Amino acid sequence: MTIRLLLADDHRMLREGLRRSMVDEGFDVVGEAADGDEAVQLAMSLQPDVVLMDVTMPNMDGVEATRRIREVIPDVKVVMLTMHADRDVVAEALRAGAVGYLVKDCSIDEICEAIRMVMREDAALSADVAASMLDEVHRTDLPATEHVVTKREEEVLQLIADGCSTVEVAERLFISQKTVKNHLASIYQKLDARDRTQAVLSAVRMGIVHLT
Amino acid sequence: MTIRLLLADDHRMLREGLRRSMVDEGFDVVGEAADGDEAVQLAMSLQPDVVLMDVTMPNMDGVEATRRIREVIPDVKVVMLTMHADRDVVAEALRAGAVGYLVKDCSIDEICEAIRMVMREDAALSADVAASMLDEVHRTDLPATEHVVTKREEEVLQLIADGCSTVEVAERLFISQKTVKNHLASIYQKLDARDRTQAVLSAVRMGIVHLT
DNA sequence: GTCGAAATAGGCCGTTCGACCTATCAATGT
DNA sequence: ACATTGATAGGTCGAACGGCCTATTTCGAC
Numbered sequence: 384m385t386i387r388l389l390l391a392d393d394h395r396m397l398r399e400g401l402r403r404s405m406v407d408e409g410f411d412v413v414g415e416a417a418d419g420d421e422a423v424q425l426a427m428s429l430q431p432d433v434v435l436m437d438v439t440m441p442n443m444d445g446v447e448a449t450r451r452i453r454e455v456i457p458d459v460k461v462v463m464l465t466m467h468a469d470r471d472v473v474a475e476a477l478r479a480g481a482v483g484y485l486v487k488d489c490s491i492d493e494i495c496e497a498i499r500m501v502m503r504e505d506a507a508l509s510a511d512v513a514a515s516m517l518d519e520v521h522r523t524d525l526p527a528t529e530h531v532v533t534k535r536e537e538e539v540l541q542l543i544a545d546g547c548s549t550v551e552v553a554e555r556l557f558i559s560q561k562t563v564k565n566h567l568a569s570i571y572q573k574l575d576a577r578d579r580t581q582a583v584l585s586a587v588r589m590g591i592v593h594l595t
Numbered sequence: 596m597t598i599r600l601l602l603a604d605d606h607r608m609l610r611e612g613l614r615r616s617m618v619d620e621g622f623d624v625v626g627e628a629a630d631g632d633e634a635v636q637l638a639m640s641l642q643p644d645v646v647l648m649d650v651t652m653p654n655m656d657g658v659e660a661t662r663r664i665r666e667v668i669p670d671v672k673v674v675m676l677t678m679h680a681d682r683d684v685v686a687e688a689l690r691a692g693a694v695g696y697l698v699k700d701c702s703i704d705e706i707c708e709a710i711r712m713v714m715r716e717d718a719a720l721s722a723d724v725a726a727s728m729l730d731e732v733h734r735t736d737l738p739a740t741e742h743v744v745t746k747r748e749e750e751v752l753q754l755i756a757d758g759c760s761t762v763e764v765a766e767r768l769f770i771s772q773k774t775v776k777n778h779l780a781s782i783y784q785k786l787d788a789r790d791r792t793q794a795v796l797s798a799v800r801m802g803i804v805h806l807t
Numbered sequence: 808g809t810c811g812a813a814a815t816a817g818g819c820c821g822t823t824c825g826a827c828c829t830a831t832c833a834a835t836g837t
Numbered sequence: 838a839c840a841t842t843g844a845t846a847g848g849t850c851g852a853a854c855g856g857c858c859t860a861t862t863t864c865g866a867c
Contacts, residue, residue, distance in 0.1 A: 394678070394699040396706065400612020403703075407615060466606070487606040491615075494608065533813065546793055549853075561816050568855070569813095578823095578855075580792040581758055584806065587799070594800055745843065761823075773846050780825070781843090790825075790853090 385411040386502055389431035391422035391448065392464065393440045397487075401435070404491045410498070419443025426452045426459060433498050436481070438465045438472055446472070446479045453480035460501045462494075467590060532573055537591055539566045544583045544592045597623040598714055601643035603634035603660065604676065605652045609699075613647070616703045622710070631655025638664045638671060645710050648693070650677045650684055658684070658691045665692035672713045674706075679802065744785055749803055751778045756795045756804045 388410045392398045395417070402412045413429045416422035420442045426434055434452065438445040449461045462483040463476045473484050482501045485494060532540065535556075542552045549567075553560045567579060574589075576582035586592040600622045604610045607629070614624045625641045628634035630653045638646055646664065650657040661673045674695040675688045685696050694713045697706060744752065747768075754764045761779075765772045779791060786801075788794035798804040 394609075395702050396676070396697075396699045397606075397609045397612060399703045400609060400616050403616050403619060404612045464608070485608075487608045490607050491611045535814065543792065544796060546789075548789075558814080559816055561818090562814070564855075565815080568857090571855080577758075577760075580755065580795055583792055584756060584758075584795065584799075587796075588806055594796065747844065770844085771846060773848090774844070776825075777845080780827095783825080 385409060386433060386498060387429070387431045388412045388498070389414045389416065389422070389425055389429060389434045391416040391419070391425075391434060391440065391445065392437040393417055401491075401494075405495075408491070408495050410495075417441075419445060419448035422448045423451050427455060430456065431459065432502060434459060434461045435494070435498075436461050436463055438463055438476065446476050446481075449476065449481050450479040462497055462501060472590075531589070532570055532586075532591060536566050536570050536573075537586075539563060540570060540583060540586045541592045543579055544587065545595065597621065598645060598710060599641070599643045600624045600710070601626045601628065601634070601637055601641060601646045603628040603631070603637075603646060603652065603657065604649040605629055606649075613703075613706075617707075620703070620707050622707075629653075631657060631660035634660045635663050639667060642668065643671065644714060646671060646673045647706070647710075648673050648675055650675055650688065658688050658693075661688065661693050662691040674709055674713060684802070743801070744782055744798075744803060748778050748782050748785075749798075751775060752782060752795060752798045753804045755791055756799065757807065 388405055390398050390401055390405075390412060392401070398415050398417075402415065405412050413431050414425045416425050418441045422434065422436060422440070422445070423443070425431075434449075436445040436449060440448070443451075445463055449463070452459055452461060457480075460483075461481045462485060463473075463481045464485055464487055465472060466487055476484055483497050485497055538556060539552055542555055547555065549560050549563050552563045556563070567582070570582050571577065574582050574585040576585050583592065587594060600617055602610050602613055602617075602624060604613070610627050610629075614627065617624050625643050626637045628637050632654045634646065634648060634652070634657075635655070637643075646661075648657040648661060652660070655663075657675060661675070664671055664673065669692075672695075673693045674697060675685075675693045676697055676699055677684060678699055688696055695709050697709055750768060751764055754767055759767065761772050761775050764775045768775070779794070782794050783789065786794050786797040788797050795804065799806060
């Protein structure tokens with residue numbers, strides 16, 4: 384009873400390397416997807432046990448693909464892969480129905496262990512599994528994106544990164560321009576930035592905001 | 596006479612997958628580096644035939660690592676790996692002494708082919724090899740970052756992304772503040788940005804400037 | 808039950824920004 | 838030879854920005 388795997392990553396190099404490794408380790412790699420769309424299609428047609436899914440992919444990101452797969456086939460276990468651990472992305476992925484989360488800096492052995500773990504545990508325990516993987520992530524990666532900026536400040540930053548002016552941010556958040564500027568002033572201190580440009584760039588580097 | 600390889604990439608997952616694949620294909624993987632510093636150290640101590648080097652790595656980027664390795668051991672052939680094809684990065688990598696350039700979306704077979712190619716050809720031909728790899732890149736990837744902004748404008752953008760104010764950019768480039776503002780105005784039109792924040796973000800998305 | 812942090816909002820003030828305009832010079836291409 | 842483009846530099850002006858204040862409310866923590 385070998386475990387049937389589906390790999391989803393936009394980089395063929397990683398996909399193929401991963402396939403050989405997983406086959407070596409005794410898994411049955413039933414398919415490879417190069418984007419989110421393909422991942423959803425193949426998941427439905429191939430009915431794998433586990434999907435190893437990259438978060439950043441063309442056409443449809445891994446989180447959305449996970450959501451759609453889980454809607455149709457709730458039995459499939461999705462383990463997310465990502466470059467850097469990012470609290471928000473992790474949270475979103477788990478909400479989308481992923482049972483595990485691995486950074487790309489982990490070893491093949493850790494991937495195997497994670498896959499076997501999610502297959503061993505029943506659905507009721509998968510939340511704990513995810514939690515323990517998160518702990519792992521926290522230990523090995525950034526000590527913490529740990530609330531450097533508050534939730535509201537993060538919203539302001541994201542809107543500015545999305546192209547909004549101070550006035551537009553105020554309108555979108557239903558607050559006064561002055562409050563937006565207050566949040567920005569606070570952000571400048573925390574991120575050691577002298578203007579909105581540097582603040583947004585720092586936030587991008589730290590994974591607080593995302594380039595769309 | 597097996598070809599001795601050194602792998603340099605900050606993601607263990609890709610590194611290990613690549614190692615298994617390359618070993619399968621008959622190469623001798625003599626070492627793995629997780630950052631630029633380590634790559635330089637290992638290249639010197641292990642004296643590999645070819646280094647597969649990722650461009651984006653902590654501590655020291657792949658381009659700089661390539662430069663240093665080639666300074667000390669000019670015989671080593673460095674093949675660069677990158678997520679997305681970016682004209683500027685490619686040009687910089689070749690100037691640094693890389694003999695080849697591959698996007699991570701290529702197959703293991705293509706990597707093997709590229710490595711065997713750079714080992715077959717003598718130094719005189721390696722420029723052609725690089726050129727043909729570039730052609731490959733141009734076909735498959737972005738049609739062109741194609742001089743959207745001028746060289747000077749790009750310098751201005753990069754300095755602003757690096758944290759310089761208008762005044763500081765002027766000082767660094769030995770031009771007046773007014774000229775910097777002129778360049779910026781031109782950039783805003785070309786990138787359809789309304790301020791420096793959006794201009795820099797667009798430039799980052801387009802790969803024109805790089806976050807350090 | 809108080810203390811602190813977060814979110815809200817305002818004023819004031821000097822600096823910077825960006826839009827719109829002209830202008831020169833060198834290089835490049837037709 | 839002429840047109841175009843890039844790089845340089847300047848002026849003006851209103852809007853936006855950021856620093857430095859105070860102040861209220863709410864909410865969770867201790």
